[in-house]
Amino acid sequence: xxxxxxxxxxxxxxxxxxxxxxxxxxxxxxxxxxxSKNSINKIKDLEICxxxxxxxxxFWLGRKATExxxxxxxxxxxxxxxxxxxxxxxKVVFQLHPSFRDSKRVIDTPPxxxxxxxxxxFEIAISIFFHDDVSDKQLDLFHHLKLYSEVEHGPLSTKKxxxxxxxxxxxxxxxxxxxxxxxxxxxxxxVPRVPATLNFPLSNVSxxxxxxxxxxxxKDHPLGQWLTRFSEADELLKLAEARQQVxxxxxxxxxxxxxxxx
Numbered sequence: 001x002x003x004x005x006x007x008x009x010x011x012x013x014x015x016x017x018x019x020x021x022x023x024x025x026x027x028x029x030x031x032x033x034x035x036s037k038n039s040i041n042k043i044k045d046l047e048i049c050x051x052x053x054x055x056x057x058x059f060w061l062g063r064k065a066t067e068x069x070x071x072x073x074x075x076x077x078x079x080x081x082x083x084x085x086x087x088x089x090x091k092v093v094f095q096l097h098p099s100f101r102d103s104k105r106v107i108d109t110p111p112x113x114x115x116x117x118x119x120x121x122f123e124i125a126i127s128i129f130f131h132d133d134v135s136d137k138q139l140d141l142f143h144h145l146k147l148y149s150e151v152e153h154g155p156l157s158t159k160k161x162x163x164x165x166x167x168x169x170x171x172x173x174x175x176x177x178x179x180x181x182x183x184x185x186x187x188x189x190x191v192p193r194v195p196a197t198l199n200f201p202l203s204n205v206s207x208x209x210x211x212x213x214x215x216x217x218x219k220d221h222p223l224g225q226w227l228t229r230f231s232e233a234d235e236l237l238k239l240a241e242a243r244q245q246v247x248x249x250x251x252x253x254x255x256x257x258x259x260x261x262x
Contacts, residue, residue, distance in 0.1 A: 002168045005047075006135045041177040048172050048183065049190040050088050051080035053228065054126060055165030058147045061117075062158035069117040071147045075124055076113030080167055083188035086110035088134055088170075095125035121145050133179045135172060165228055 058073035065071070077092050079085050091108040096116070105114050126141040146164045148156075172179075183189040 003049075003171055004139055004168060005171045005173060006130070006137050006139060007173060042174045043177065043180060044174055046173075046175065046180075046192060048175050048180065048192075050085070050170045050172070050188060051167065051190070052085065052170060053078050053080050053165050053167050054141060055143055055163070056124070056145045057161045057163045058145070059161045060147075060156040060158055062156075066119075068119055070119040072115065072117050073145060073147065074113055074115045075126075075143065075145070076111065077126060077128060078111060078113070079188040081187075083186075084110050085112065085188055087183055087186050087188060088130060090129045090131045090134075092129070093127040095127070097122040119147075121147050133176055133182070139170065141168075163228070 054075075054077045056073055056075045058071045060071055061069065075094055077085065077089070086109070089110070089112060091106055092112040094105045094107070094114055096103040096105065097118075097120070100116065100118075107114060122145055124143050124145055126143060128139040128141070130136075130138075143166065144164070146162050149162045180191065184191045
């Protein structure tokens, strides 16, 4: 798991992740948008977090497979628990292999995914762009498309896909008052409790209409049965298990070394 801290040019330079004390009370700070020249209220020493999953899912075409089209695959950026990310993400650009026609694909509505057919594996560059009130920076990721499983051996199956996904967290320090009002009740965004001393304007919270929310929500996705529902707790458990395996391996090596020295 990786945590990406996305800083905006309009954020205070002291808002780097890891700096400051947790005991510091949240404060409002005012910055100026260079484009609109309007002051923007940002909440200092507070951050919002967006867990995401990104990767590919590929199916072998079986009897329909040809030399140039053996698999159908989908690459996507989605909420870690399949939530709609349209509240944060403006568009996602997928850079495919140059052999594809129009290899640069721009997806500007959720769900942020595309489906193609092909025969070879390659690295996909993924660029995530955020809404103006979220960040003016983009996040660049890379993912290697896998068509064949490295774990399971035996005959290929048209019913079981090869899935390779990564779980990461995007952190936005010092969010604007407008952004916090817009996302604080959204299931895809982790928002800390806002101190009552901020007098936060709860009445300004915008509500998405049902059609827009349903359109981007991947819970009813046709491939939903194969999508993993990631969580931070699961990732921490995996890290703990991996750490234990490493410690056990070190202990075995020490025992072998002591036998040679003795």
